[in-house]
Amino acid sequence: MDAPILTALADPARWRLVSLLAERPRSVGVLAQLAEARQPQTTKHLQTLERAGVVTSQRTGQRRVYALRPGPLRVLAIELNRIADTADRAGATYDHYGSSLDQERRAAAGPGWADGRSFSFHRSLTGNPDLVWRHLTDPALLAQWWTPDDLRVSELVFEARPGGRIVHEYRDVEDTDSADQVAGRAEGVVEAVRPGEHLTYRQSPLLPDGSVAFTAHVDLGIRATDSGTALDVSWRITDSTVESADFIAGIELGFGQSLDKLAATLSHDTRSTTWDD
DSSP states (O other): OOHHHHHHHHSHHHHHHHHHHHHSOEEHHHHHHHHTOOHHHHHHHHHHHHHTTSEEEEEETTEEEEEEOHHHHHHHHHHHHHHHHHHHHHHHHHHHHHHHHHHHHHHOOSTTTTTTOEEEEEEEESSOHHHHHHHHHOHHHHTTTSSOTTEEEEEEEEOOSTTOEEEEEEEETTOTTOOSOOOEEEEEEEEEEETTTEEEEEEEEBOTTSOBSOEEEEEEEEEEETTEEEEEEEEEEESOOGGGHHHHHTHHHHHHHHHHHHHHHHHHHHHHHHHHO
C-alpha cells in the first residue's frame, strides 16, 4: 500500500480538499474559501497532495487550478477492499470460535461435563492409502499439517506402534524464534495400528500447570476410493475438567483446519510426484 498517499489523506483538512476536488477542478483561492481556511495553509496542503500523486495542477492566468487524480484513489480502494475481505474471512473464524467458546464455558459446570461428547470428520483425500498413512504417522509429515492455520508444531513425537508415545507441542506460527510462551502441549499414547487402514490413539491437552484438561480418544479409518482415499476421524471426550472448555470449543474448527491442511499437502505432493514422473 502506498504510504505517502495514506499520509496525505490522513489529515482532515486535506481530506476536505480532496472531497471538494472530486466535484470539479478548483483554484487555490476558491478551495480556501470553501474549506474556510487561509490560502497559504491550503496551498501547503495541496502541495502535499500533489507530491503524493493524489492531485495535479496547472497555472491558468494568475490562478493555479488543482484537479483530483482518481487513479491512485482507485488503487487504494482496491487494496482497502482486499484487506477488508481478508478481515471478513478471519473475523468469521474468530466469531465462530468465540460463539463456541461462550457456549462451552457456560456448559462447563463441573468435572466430567463434556464426557461422552463426540466429533466426527470426513475428508476425501488425494493419494493412495499408503501415502495418507505416512502423513498420519510420520512425524516429519505430521508436522506439515497437524496444527490449525495460526499455529506451528514446535515439538512432535509420534511412535506409530501400540503403546507408542505421542507429544504434540505447538506455538504461534509467527513466533519463529520461540520467544513467546508455548500455545499448547498435548501428550498421549498410540493404542491400535493397522498400517494403511486404521489408527487409534488417546491424547490429552495439558493445562498450564501440567495437569490434564481432558482426554481425546481419536479413531482414524482410511480406505481406498476411485479418486484417492477416504479418511474418517472420530473424537470422543473423557476426563473433562472445567478448565477444558477453551480446548473443547476449538476442536471442531481447529482440527477441521488441520485436516484441510492435510488435504492441501497431499494434493501438492501428489501433483509434484506426477510432474516428476
